[in-house]
Amino acid sequence: xxxxxxxxxxxxxxxxxxxxxxxxxxxxxxxxxxxxxxxxxxxxxxxxxxxxxxxxxxxxxxxxxxxxxxxxxxxxxxxxxxxxxxxxxxxxxxxxxxxxxxxxxxxxxxxxxxxxxxxxxxxxxxxxxxxxxxxxxxxxxxxxxxxxxxxxxxxxxxxxxxxxxxxxxxxxxxxxxxxxxxxxxxxxxxxxxxxxxxxxxxxxxxxxxxxxxxxxxxxxxxxxxxxxxxxxxxxxxxxxxxxxxxxxxxxxxxxxxxxxxxxxxxxxxxxxxxxxxxxxxxxxxxxxxxxxxxxxxxxxxxxxxxxxxxxxxxxxxxxxxxxxxxxxxxxxxxxxxxxxxxxxxxxxxxxxxxxxxxxxxxxxxxxxxxxxxxxxxxxxxxxxxxxxxxxxxxxxxxxxxxxxxxxxxxxxxxxxxxxxxxxxxxxxxxxxxxxxxxxxxxxxxxxxxxxxxxxxxxxxxx
Numbered sequence: 078x079x080x081x082x083x084x085x086x087x088x089x090x091x092x093x094x095x096x097x098x099x100x101x102x103x104x105x106x107x108x109x110x111x112x113x114x115x116x117x118x119x120x121x122x123x124x125x126x127x128x129x130x131x132x133x134x135x136x137x138x139x140x141x142x143x144x145x146x147x148x149x150x151x152x153x154x155x156x157x158x159x160x161x162x163x164x165x166x167x168x169x170x171x172x173x174x175x176x177x178x179x180x181x182x183x184x185x186x187x188x189x190x191x192x193x194x195x196x197x198x199x200x201x202x203x204x205x206x207x208x209x210x211x212x213x214x215x216x217x218x219x220x221x222x223x224x225x226x227x228x229x230x231x232x233x234x235x236x237x238x239x240x241x242x243x244x245x246x247x248x249x250x251x252x253x254x255x256x257x258x259x260x261x262x263x264x265x266x267x268x269x270x271x272x273x274x275x276x277x278x279x280x281x282x283x284x285x286x287x288x289x290x291x292x293x294x295x296x297x298x299x300x301x302x303x304x305x306x307x308x309x310x311x312x313x314x315x316x317x318x319x320x321x322x323x324x325x326x327x328x329x330x331x332x333x334x335x336x337x338x339x340x341x342x343x344x345x346x347x348x349x350x351x352x353x354x355x356x357x358x359x360x361x362x363x364x365x366x367x368x369x370x371x372x373x374x375x376x377x378x379x380x381x382x383x384x385x386x387x388x389x390x391x392x393x394x395x396x397x398x399x400x401x402x403x404x405x406x407x408x409x410x411x412x413x414x415x416x417x418x419x420x421x422x423x424x425x426x427x428x429x430x431x432x433x434x435x436x437x438x439x440x441x442x443x444x445x446x447x448x449x450x451x452x453x454x455x456x457x458x459x460x461x462x463x464x465x466x467x468x469x470x471x472x473x474x475x476x477x478x479x480x481x482x483x484x485x486x487x488x489x490x491x492x493x494x495x496x497x498x499x500x501x502x503x504x505x506x507x508x509x510x511x512x513x514x515x516x517x518x519x520x521x522x523x524x525x526x527x528x529x530x531x532x533x534x535x536x537x538x539x
Contacts, residue, residue: 123203126210129218132200136225137290139193141347146189147423147488148360150232152372153182154492157516159377159508160485164369164405174509174516178523178538186236187522190229191243197226198246220276224291224299227269228425231303234262235493238518238535255531256521263307270300280326288343289422294320294327295345298426301434306497310438317435320344320428327428329458332393335429336410336421344426353419358411361486369400370407377508379406381481389460390482408486425488429455433480440472448472455479473498513537 123129140146155161156171163172170176176183200222204215226244233240242257242265273296284290301316320327330342338346349355361372374382374395382391396409413420436451445467452464452475459482466475477494484490495501496517506512515537526532 123200123207124209125207126214129200129204129207129210129214132196132203133218133221136193136196136200136222137347139196140225140229141423142350145185145356147347147425148356149182149185150488151357151486152360153186154236154489155486158492158495159375159505160491161372161378161408162375164371164373167371174505174512176516176520176538178520178526178534180520180522183519184522184524186519187233187525190233194226194229194243195246197222197229198244201226202246216276217278220273220296221291223269224273224277224296227266227273227296227303228299230262230266230269231299232489234259234266235306235489235496236519237521239533241529241532253529253531256533263303266303267300267307270296270303274300287338287348287422288340288346289348291345294323295426298344298431301431305434305438306493308441310441314435314438314442317431317438320431321435329428329454332389332458335427336424338419338422340422340424340427342428343422343424344428344431346422346424348422349419353417354413354415355411355421355423357423358414358421361408362412362414363398363407364414368398370398370405372407374406374408375508378481378485381478384478385461387460388482389458394485410486429458429483430490433476433483436479437473437476440469440476443469445469445472448476452476452479455483459483 123132152161153168153171156163156168157174163169168182170180171182201219204210204218204222207215210218230240230242239256239259240262241251241254242262243251243254244265245251273291274293277291277293277296279293281288281290281292283292297316298320301313301320304310304313304316326341327344328341330337330340334340335342338348340346347355352359361370363370382388382395394408394410395406396412397404397406399405411421411423432451432454436448436455439445439451440448449464449466449472452466452472453462456462456464456479464472464475464479466472477498477500480494481491495504501517502512502514515535518535520538521532521534526534
């Protein structure tokens with residue numbers, strides 16, 4: 078059955094009603110570390126498929142609610158790196174890499190995914206114990222929850238480094254959990270994604286053809302990224318290849334269609350809230366009442382866009398406005414502010430990234446022709462020819478350049494890339510006055526440490 082946007086919005090409200098007590102209780106248990114009145118209810122919630130489906134839908138609704146997390150993940154790390162700056166002083170602490178542990182935005186980047194992780198854990202435990210569920214349905218439901226858990230942990234470990242690895246709803250165990258090594262967190266991410274890959278469906282029928290629920294290919298794409306971040310080049314290449322070769326589902330779109338609901342490039346998207354527009358567009362685009370954009374490109378990112386003449390992404394994905402004799406350039410991948418239009422969905426995973434994952438993995442394995450071929454796919458879509466890079470080191474820099482342009486202002490890619498490649502100190506010390514190596518990790522929120530004496534702080538924030 079085809080699900081319309083109106084049906085999705087209505088269903089989301091129903092889901093929120095069904096799981097509101099569950100969600101609020103879960104947030105308190107994991108973040109505030111206090112048992113909830115709903116604790117005894119949770120095992121009963123998952124005795125039939127209807128409530129499991131509602132809980133899973135609620136998981137996505139809460140993850141994407143108002144695009145709050147996706148907006149912060151696409152802007153705060155961009156401030157910390159060399160992508161975005163802010164017209165005003167609101168985010169000076171991120172732009173100047175001088176974040177303090179009680180910063181409320183850092184608190185959201187920590188607590189939001191942990192509240193989702195708790196919900197995922199409850200679904201995993203409750204579904205596995207359900208007596209009226211078929212084994213196949215149980216496996217698929219657990220797989221979807223494990224994908225979401227892996228997604229959340231991927232971002233936590235890349236923002237904060239070592240983090241508590243919470244894979245249970247046990248309040249007493251959770252409330253004093255110490256930080257686990259990043260290697261252990263990544264092992265959990267890999268394990269969850271492999272399970273999801275093996276047990277999720279191939280298509281998007283669960284979401285009526287819209288690409289707003291995880292399937293086997295979303296798990297595979299995130300797995301390719303995780304392997305790349307770990308330096309497992311052969312595995313990263315293999316996983317990306319399996320997505321790229323699925324031409325029945327995926328293909329490179331025209332630049333103007335990449336972020337639309339019908340985009341064949343999309344692997345996983347968030348559908349919109351009741352306003353019918355992405356929160357990201359509402360945040361970064363100027364409006365007629367306030368014509369000055371507040372989220373604007375740094376001089377470094379503008380120079381990167383201008384480094385090759387004819388790059389169509391500069392026209393398609395950026396915009397400029399002149400106000401009081403000052404020209405502002407700002408991100409415009411999402412352009413629709415029309416209420417109810419649903420012209421765009423916020424895109425979490427897409428095919429172009431998989432080509433760039435494989436290009437980098439191939440370069441690391443000295444497969445120069447293969448790496449060049451993958452870069453060419455992305456560059457041709459942008460109206461460019463083959464890269465002049467023709468050896469491993471040059472290709473790695475070429476991949477970095479393409480990722481910087483192609484994935485700019487998307488879910489922290491530039492910030493993470495600089496860190497994982499070991500280039501962050503060299504790049505940011507050249508453009509940030511007070512850059513310190515310790516700034517590569519965000520501080521553990523002060524309120525979390527006040528509740529849990531076992532939480533240590535990252536260096537440079539005590």
